Amino acid sequence: MASLADHIESYIKQQIQRTPSQVVVLNRAQLAEAFSCVPSQINYVLATRFTRERGYVIESRRGGGGYIRVVKTLPGRSQEVAGFLKRIGSAIDEQQADHLLVTLIDHGVLQRRQAQLIKGIIQQELNDFPQAADRLRASLLRAMLLVQLHEVEAKERR
Amino acid sequence: MASLADHIESYIKQQIQRTPSQVVVLNRAQLAEAFSCVPSQINYVLATRFTRERGYVIESRRGGGGYIRVVKTLPGRSQEVAGFLKRIGSAIDEQQADHLLVTLIDHGVLQRRQAQLIKGIIQQELNDFPQAADRLRASLLRAMLLVQLHEVEAKERR
DNA sequence: TCCGTTTTGACCAAATCTGACCTTTGTCTG
DNA sequence: CAGACAAAGGTCAGATTTGGTCAAAACGGA
Numbered sequence: 001m002a003s004l005a006d007h008i009e010s011y012i013k014q015q016i017q018r019t020p021s022q023v024v025v026l027n028r029a030q031l032a033e034a035f036s037c038v039p040s041q042i043n044y045v046l047a048t049r050f051t052r053e054r055g056y057v058i059e060s061r062r063g064g065g066g067y068i069r070v071v072k073t074l075p076g077r078s079q080e081v082a083g084f085l086k087r088i089g090s091a092i093d094e095q096q097a098d099h100l101l102v103t104l105i106d107h108g109v110l111q112r113r114q115a116q117l118i119k120g121i122i123q124q125e126l127n128d129f130p131q132a133a134d135r136l137r138a139s140l141l142r143a144m145l146l147v148q149l150h151e152v153e154a155k156e157r158r
Numbered sequence: 159m160a161s162l163a164d165h166i167e168s169y170i171k172q173q174i175q176r177t178p179s180q181v182v183v184l185n186r187a188q189l190a191e192a193f194s195c196v197p198s199q200i201n202y203v204l205a206t207r208f209t210r211e212r213g214y215v216i217e218s219r220r221g222g223g224g225y226i227r228v229v230k231t232l233p234g235r236s237q238e239v240a241g242f243l244k245r246i247g248s249a250i251d252e253q254q255a256d257h258l259l260v261t262l263i264d265h266g267v268l269q270r271r272q273a274q275l276i277k278g279i280i281q282q283e284l285n286d287f288p289q290a291a292d293r294l295r296a297s298l299l300r301a302m303l304l305v306q307l308h309e310v311e312a313k314e315r316r
Numbered sequence: 317t318c319c320g321t322t323t324t325g326a327c328c329a330a331a332t333c334t335g336a337c338c339t340t341t342g343t344c345t346g
Numbered sequence: 347c348a349g350a351c352a353a354a355g356g357t358c359a360g361a362t363t364t365g366g367t368c369a370a371a372a373c374g375g376a
Contacts, residue, residue: 161333162332162333163331163332195334196334196335198334198335199333199334219341220339220340220341221339221342222341223341223342224341
């Protein structure tokens with residue numbers, strides 16, 4: 001049985017689909033009013049169904065003229081590539097990291113020089129903060145790959 | 159639903175864009191009149207959106223013939239951007255990070271969407287590893303900006 | 317019944333906007 | 347020249363408008 005949360009979820013997704021830029025701007029109070037529920041229900045839906053894991057980014061502002069903006073990211077190929085990112089996990093050693101970068105080059109996701117750049121930056125950061133190297137490496141790798149992937153997609157859309 | 163403050167902000171930015179010297183001189187009372195608001199609203203906009211952090215300088219004079227001058231510090235491209243990166247240092251709190259991202263947007267180094275992505279990624283990573291948040295944030299921010307900047311430079315060479 | 321998910325409501329935090337009151341600077345007048 | 351007056355802009359506290367958090371109650375399926 002479809003719950004209220006499900007209905008709100010599909011409404012939001014529908015609105016996103018309708019824009020070329022895959023964005024929707026919501027007014028929390030109005031939306032709650034439309035679905036005859038309490039405003040915090042909207043937060044619940046956003047928190048459980050529009051996570052970054054699932055490819056969404058939420059941005060919001062309080063006060064007069066406040067809003068909640070939902071942006072869909074990670075469409076298409078990188079959704080699939082996201083699988084690689086998951087494998088990074090909470091920690092990764094240098095060998096595994098190198099291996100991953102090579103794999104991404106093989107899959108045409110990265111160019112050699114981009115992989116090289118990423119490797120260099122990690123080295124630099126680890127140099128400055130040697131504590132918990134494998135964990136920091138995992139964070140940095142994931143972060144940089146996400147940025148890079150986004151760039152690749154933006155390019156493809158042109 | 160953009161707020162009044164947003165409209166005033168964009169009006170001022172537009173005026174600045176129109177001059178080669180990146181300066182605009184305002185008359186507080188007139189401007190308030192034009193936007194049908196109280197004069198102190200102008201101060202509010204200036205105080206919240208045209209801060210030094212974001213690359214603006216405000217000068218003003220009271221009394222007869224008084225004025226408010228808004229000057230945008232010139233963007234010096236990559237060289238200047240390197241300075242921004244240095245400012246990150248070994249640790250940075252969330253507010254400073256946000257300011258930096260907004261500054262980079264204002265200076266045309268990042269697009270809003272990219273800044274948003276970077277913010278989202280940091281949030282996620284900090285969620286997973288809350289230890290030494292300000293340090294991890296600094297590392298992630300620097301790493302992602304470097305990747306992004308490289309991309310921007312590559313684009314400029316084309 | 318038990319457990320995870322939904323839903324609600326009370327309370328909180330942030331951004332915006334206004335208005336009353338203050339300070340600085342320039343000008344006019346006795 | 348002193349003092350009054352006018353013409354800017356500045357400050358700050360409080361009301362208003364949004365959205366955020368969290369814990370407890372309600373619900374629904376195994």
